[in-house]
Amino acid sequence: MTVAHRRWRGLATVLALAGLAIASSIDGAFAHGFVEDRSYYENGLLHAITSPVLIVAMSAIGFALGKVGREWDWLSAAIFVGALLASLAVPESIGLQVFTMAAPLLLAVAGIILLLFGPLLKWSLPPLAALMGLVAGVTLYLDGPADDDWPWFVVGAAVSSGIVSVVAAIAWRWLERPWMIIAARIVGAWLVAVGVMLAGLVWNDVTAL
């Protein structure tokens, strides 16, 4: 690898981290704000990249797709998209219950995906991708506009989510180093821990009502 290549890679990493920090500063755990002078599609595009939980979840899916063999990529990706679309048919009463636990669930599953490697990841990724697709889809649906144009919002969010996942998958394959496996496992374990703690927090709030 040339020196210039290394420098570009370092710069790309710093820019990615800066972008993540800036994007995270825009709105809430699931971005609730709407930019008034933009279309629903554009708001959907922004939604997924300004929501820290969705960024983490989509990045984890992308890293996992990068980690597993090429022959498995299409299956998990297709299952994820299918589950995302299927979630739009979930009744609102059930969706609202899922929504309250969405952040802890997405973080914990993202953590598990990062934690696993090898055959265990290959076999568990399709069902975990389905779970993430369902939960992410419900959050998009319930966080979106209430009028007839909501599909455009979902399409926009799905496009930007896909971009985040694809960039993460390519980045993993491009940058892959032995220490990244250790780092992914550690971050995955901590994400599971935070997911469990947040689940406790949500449970506390729900039972206090």
Next chain:
Amino acid sequence: MIRLRVGKNCYRLGWLFVAAVAMALWLPSAAVAHTGGSVLGGFVSGFAHPIRGPDHFLAMLAVGIWGAQIGGRSVWMLPVVFPLIMAIGGFLGVMDLEVTHVELAVGLSVLVLGLAILAAWQAPEWLAIIVVGAFAVYHGYAHGSELPKAADPVAYGLGFVTATGLIHVAGIGFGLVLGRMAGGWISRAAGGAIALAGVYFLAG
């Protein structure tokens, strides 16, 4: 089996850690007061929490160094087991259930892990996991009881994950690079310093 090439990769991790610590120290103190309503405020607050809390910081650094010192699977196993078991304590903390002697156990963890490094204790993996896991519950309780005070718990949690991950990785990097110099005595000296800090926490 992960084979780490001790060289540029580990040095890069070291630089990443130095940058992270510098960022956390540079951040205004208001960010740690858990009053910021924005996601960035929550993230910064969560990121700074483990770095600015010397007892948690040293314990997590020690887990990384000890794992690297033991070698083999323990390099990643201990830093992975720590948060997974810690989640149990975190859950108890969030639920506000009564757990006694938390500060004592956190101080003791710094002392014991420091002594393990000082003695270059090549504990069997199962025993090292038990030692780390036992203390992790108390660390988790302390962190869990802080979580409800955060303005944005999700962002706080993500900042927390980033910082703690970096501390573990820094500990591993230290153990694999500097720690192996001078016949392993640099790691052992660091362990001694951590153990002394543990004594200080217990005395305080």
